[in-house]
Amino acid sequence: MSALTVDSLELSVAGIPLVSGVSFSVGAGERVGLIGESGSGKSLTATAVMGLLPDEVEAAGSVRLSEVDHDLVGASEKQLARVRGRRMAMVFQEPMTALNPSMRVGDQVAEIMLIHGTKPDKAAARAAAVELLAQVRLPQPGETARAYPHQLSGGQRQRVMLAIALANDPAVLICDEPTTALDVTVQARMLELIRTATEERGTALLFITHDLAVVAQTCERVLVMYGGRLVETGPVKEVFTAPKHPYTRGLLDASDLEAVDEHGRLRTIPGAVPGAGEFPGGCVFRNRCTDATGQCAEAPLLSEVDDRGFACWNPVGGPA
Numbered sequence: 001m002s003a004l005t006v007d008s009l010e011l012s013v014a015g016i017p018l019v020s021g022v023s024f025s026v027g028a029g030e031r032v033g034l035i036g037e038s039g040s041g042k043s044l045t046a047t048a049v050m051g052l053l054p055d056e057v058e059a060a061g062s063v064r065l066s067e068v069d070h071d072l073v074g075a076s077e078k079q080l081a082r083v084r085g086r087r088m089a090m091v092f093q094e095p096m097t098a099l100n101p102s103m104r105v106g107d108q109v110a111e112i113m114l115i116h117g118t119k120p121d122k123a124a125a126r127a128a129a130v131e132l133l134a135q136v137r138l139p140q141p142g143e144t145a146r147a148y149p150h151q152l153s154g155g156q157r158q159r160v161m162l163a164i165a166l167a168n169d170p171a172v173l174i175c176d177e178p179t180t181a182l183d184v185t186v187q188a189r190m191l192e193l194i195r196t197a198t199e200e201r202g203t204a205l206l207f208i209t210h211d212l213a214v215v216a217q218t219c220e221r222v223l224v225m226y227g228g229r230l231v232e233t234g235p236v237k238e239v240f241t242a243p244k245h246p247y248t249r250g251l252l253d254a255s256d257l258e259a260v261d262e263h264g265r266l267r268t269i270p271g272a273v274p275g276a277g278e279f280p281g282g283c284v285f286r287n288r289c290t291d292a293t294g295q296c297a298e299a300p301l302l303s304e305v306d307d308r309g310f311a312c313w314n315p316v317g318g319p320a
């Protein structure tokens with residue numbers, strides 16, 4: 001069974017659809033990237049999986065975790081609180097907003113174990129916290145445990161967040177742009193750490209980012225999202241070397257700093273991501289797509305064969 005199964009997820013605000021018909025699963029120990037520009041619905045999807053949606057967002061469909069006997073969509077706050085930080089955990093982009101500024105970081109790691117009762121007492125939780133800080137390769141973990149968040153660097157704070165997320169051995173780890181605020185070398189070390197930590201524990205990883213290079217470095221499979229829909233899925237190597245969806249091709253061209261158009265300009269996707277509720281009918285990418293035809297007035301379904309899928313009437317390189 002998959003560690004995480006999302007089925008026909010629909011999210012909307014005041015009747016405006018933000019995420020439509022999103023289905024995917026992540027196996028135990030599998031690393032899956034969810035990519036798209038801002039406004040694509042990727043972070044909202046992650047927020048829904050974590051059960052952290054704002055009150056005004058209506059959700060339908062299903063989000064299931066292995067060994068949790070209820071759906072997370074429609075679950076009560078009490079049910080979600082039992083699952084969050086235990087069966088699934090999240091690392092956010094900005095650790096300063098997620099960490100308690102007035103609490104020593106070791107106590108914050110210990111606290112999540114005490115809340116969920118995975119360690120019998122404070123002494124055991126504190127010892128495990130120091131061990132976790134060592135596992136995320138923080139220097140002098142005993143001393144670091146006694147530090148406050150402001151005494152650590154951005155990269156170190158992000159490691160503390162990872163230690164908190166991994167403390168209860170979750171089945172699913174969600175990372176939402178966890179390295180965007182870090183400089184390149186610190187970012188590379190953090191990505192390596194996320195990769196090895198999830199590999200060693202058999203944790204399913206859902207990695208949300210707009211950065212294709214980060215996905216290439218970290219993930220095995222990728223889900224490409226646009227206009228609140230999955231438009232392409234498949235193994236990272238295949239999708240990045242032979243994209244089938246014009247949007248994926250556009251993202252790849254735009255991330256290639258050496259690719260220029262016939263006028264010598266860097267390639268970009270024409271136009272901008274429309275605002276919520278302003279995507280065209282039919283194919284959501286229709287107003288930006290250079291390959292659009294009359295047929296695109298009808299929404300293409302995500303056709304999946306084996307582990308490869310795309311939602312396009314005129315796929316790049318033909319349908320095969």
Ligand code: SF4
Nearest residue numbers: 283286289296312313
């Ligand atoms: S379905 Fe049509 S508009 Fe949509 S991506 Fe494919 S070719 Fe472009």
